[in-house]
Amino acid sequence: MQNGNSVYNEGIVDVGILVVAIFENPLKEQAVKFLSDVLRQKKRAAIPLTTVLGAYHIATRYLKLKRINVKHVLDKLLTTRSPALYPNITPELASRALDLATYYNIESWDGYIVALAKNIGNSIIYSLDKELEKTREVTVINPFPEHLTKQYHNFVKKLLKNQNETNNHHSQ
Numbered sequence: 001m002q003n004g005n006s007v008y009n010e011g012i013v014d015v016g017i018l019v020v021a022i023f024e025n026p027l028k029e030q031a032v033k034f035l036s037d038v039l040r041q042k043k044r045a046a047i048p049l050t051t052v053l054g055a056y057h058i059a060t061r062y063l064k065l066k067r068i069n070v071k072h073v074l075d076k077l078l079t080t081r082s083p084a085l086y087p088n089i090t091p092e093l094a095s096r097a098l099d100l101a102t103y104y105n106i107e108s109w110d111g112y113i114v115a116l117a118k119n120i121g122n123s124i125i126y127s128l129d130k131e132l133e134k135t136r137e138v139t140v141i142n143p144f145p146e147h148l149t150k151q152y153h154n155f156v157k158k159l160l161k162n163q164n165e166t167n168n169h170h171s172q
Contacts, residue, residue: 007083008046011124012117013038014132015109017143018047018055022073023065026151030144034126039082045126046086048116052078054109063156064163086116093119104135114138128152 013035021031037043052074059070078085093115101111114135117123123138128149132140142149 007041007044008086008120009122010044011046011122011126011141012086012113012120013045013047013051013084014113014125014127014129015051015054015058016128017126018051018074018077019058019063020128020152022055022059022070023063025155026148027144030148034143035077038084039077039080041082041084045084045124046116046120047077047082047084048086048089048113050089050109050112052085063159100135100137106131106135 017031017034020027021035034043035047038045038047056070056074059065060067089112093112096115096119097108097112099111100106100114101108104111106114110129110132113125113127114132114137117125117138125132125138125140126143127140128142128144130140132138144152
């Protein structure tokens with residue numbers, strides 16, 4: 001492993017895995033168990049601190065979850081001080097992330113996850129984001145059963161639809 005990061009030889013955890021652990025949904029129980037295994041280092045993967053910030057953004061801006069509830073859950077994760085929480089982002093790594101984002105037309109934080117996986121010497125990313133596969137530089141693994149993942153996606157579609165209907169109703 002490069003940079004002495006063999007502690008993360010089983011991969012990188014992407015933002016979506018954290019998001020599903022924040023609120024009640026068909027994947028929450030599985031996500032909490034998976035993250036617990038990572039935080040306890042039963043599964044030797046990295047959780048970049050940038051994914052914690054990304055999870056807050058997605059949960060509050062897109063899923064419209066209550067900010068204080070999201071903060072509380074993410075703070076609990078951070079207070080574990082687990083070695084799985086990966087704090088390092090160098091200018092070189094950020095530059096590589098931007099290169100990947102530009103070349104593959106992906107989000108910059110997705111570029112960072114791919115760059116980080118390569119930097120620590122593996123190519124595994126635990127994610128619900130199929131977009132990452134287009135880089136062909138990593139292997140994307142959904143750690144959850146496919147039937148539960150489908151239930152989750154349907155649950156989120158319904159949640160967003162209900163929120164849109166509520167917002168449209170209030171704006172009339």
